[in-house]
Amino acid sequence: MSLPDESAPRRRLVTPPPAEGADGLFSQTWYPICLSDELTGGKPVGVDFLGGRVVVFRGPGGRAQVLSAYCVHVGADLSVGEVVDDRLRCRFHHWSYDVDGRCTGTGIGDPVPEGARLFRFPTAEKYGVVWAFNGLRPLFELPDLPHPADRLVLRASAFPRSLPSDPWVITAQTLDLQHFSQQHEFGLLTDPSTTVRRTAHSMGCDLDLRLRDGADFRVRADIHGTNIYWQTGTLDGRWFCWITGVGLPRPQESVSTFICGTVRGDDDDEAQRFLDTATGVMMSLLDDDAAVLSTIHYRPGLLTESDETLRGFLDYLNGIPRAHPSADFLS
Numbered sequence: 001m002s003l004p005d006e007s008a009p010r011r012r013l014v015t016p017p018p019a020e021g022a023d024g025l026f027s028q029t030w031y032p033i034c035l036s037d038e039l040t041g042g043k044p045v046g047v048d049f050l051g052g053r054v055v056v057f058r059g060p061g062g063r064a065q066v067l068s069a070y071c072v073h074v075g076a077d078l079s080v081g082e083v084v085d086d087r088l089r090c091r092f093h094h095w096s097y098d099v100d101g102r103c104t105g106t107g108i109g110d111p112v113p114e115g116a117r118l119f120r121f122p123t124a125e126k127y128g129v130v131w132a133f134n135g136l137r138p139l140f141e142l143p144d145l146p147h148p149a150d151r152l153v154l155r156a157s158a159f160p161r162s163l164p165s166d167p168w169v170i171t172a173q174t175l176d177l178q179h180f181s182q183q184h185e186f187g188l189l190t191d192p193s194t195t196v197r198r199t200a201h202s203m204g205c206d207l208d209l210r211l212r213d214g215a216d217f218r219v220r221a222d223i224h225g226t227n228i229y230w231q232t233g234t235l236d237g238r239w240f241c242w243i244t245g246v247g248l249p250r251p252q253e254s255v256s257t258f259i260c261g262t263v264r265g266d267d268d269d270e271a272q273r274f275l276d277t278a279t280g281v282m283m284s285l286l287d288d289d290a291a292v293l294s295t296i297h298y299r300p301g302l303l304t305e306s307d308e309t310l311r312g313f314l315d316y317l318n319g320i321p322r323a324h325p326s327a328d329f330l331s
Contacts, residue, residue: 014300017226017317020166021251025322026050027168029201029225030124030131030142032245032257033066035156037128044088046079048249049132052330054121055079056130059099060086066132067101068119068329078118119329127259128156129245136325140201143222143230145241147263153271154261155279162255163290167227167246168317169298170254173289174221174229175203175313178306193309201225203316205309207233211281223313226320227254239263240278258282 020026033047034056044057046069053069055078067088069078076092083089087096087104094107095116103116121132126142133139145152163170177192187210195206204222211217219233229244243259260279262271303311 014314016300017168020248025324026134027226028135028139028321028323029227030133032247033130033132036125042083044079051250057083057088064125064130065099066121066123068326071095072116119326127154129257135323151264152261153264155275156259159256162253163293165254166252167248167254170246170293171223171227171229174223176310196309203313226317235278242282
């Protein structure tokens with residue numbers, strides 16, 4: 001019997017973040033679920049999430065809430081039901097649920113069984129998007145923008161197709177500082193590695209660079225959780241924000257929601273034209289990355305000294321708590 005060849009090459013790997021869904025667990029962060037304007041006409045909206053399904057509806061006062069989607073009676077999808085008197089009603093047997101997920105009545109009039117409730121996700125509606133936190137309670141809050149809401153012009157949209165990778169693979173590009181000059185051919189005016197900051201739930205840096213078309217781009221860019229790209233700064237001297245929330249329908253699939261905004265001026269049409277320009281800039285960066293992110297088999301291996309910030313981000317990701325308290329309800 002031949003012995004293994006001790007000289008056979010082996011690939012050295014940095015410890016990667018756990019794949020989403022590994023051991024049945026997912027990163028504890030805020031995920032975009034749907035656009036606010038999808039919740040119209042009192043109809044619930046169903047969304048694939050964490051390998052299962054959730055339902056979103058508006059209850060008293062127009063409050064948006066994300067709940068597990070399957071009725072606890074026999075499992076009908078509540079997103080094909082309706083909202084009646086601020087309660088979510090199952091189409092099949094008319095069991096009703098309030099915004100806290102509690103079953104408040106059966107259609108036939110039988111007493112509600114003890115413990116009849118849906119999983120209620122911590123929910124926030126911010127910047128034209130409904131978000132849900134994977135957990136019993138949020139570990140951090142969604143960031144605020146530095147201008148009052150009534151001074152902002154915001155535009156929220158959903159990317160029409162998914163990418164076959166976990167959200168952290170997409171957000172890792174922010175701390176992969178080599179790729180700004182190599183992939184995007186930016187002119188770096190300062191060294192972003194000297195501005196890196198890190199908290200328990202975020203990591204980011206400042207980008208001071210010149211785009212290929214000569215525009216000045218000076219922003220603060222942070223990743224919150226594993227999947228929220230949060231950018232504020234200026235494009236050719238005008239303030240704007242760009243937020244990308246990366247949703248997770250199922251393991252190794254990402255869907256992105258974009259928010260672009262600027263400060264309202266005297267001319268709303270001019271503000272909208274600026275948002276067109278800013279959106280074009282940011283989407284061109286996504287176009288640069290799309291071919292790679294659609295095919296990459298992300299396995300950090302032979303990192304160099306220029307990858308120290310990326311190495312730090314991978315370490316940060318490994319420290320993000322993981323859980324799946326809604327597992328029994330979502331499928």
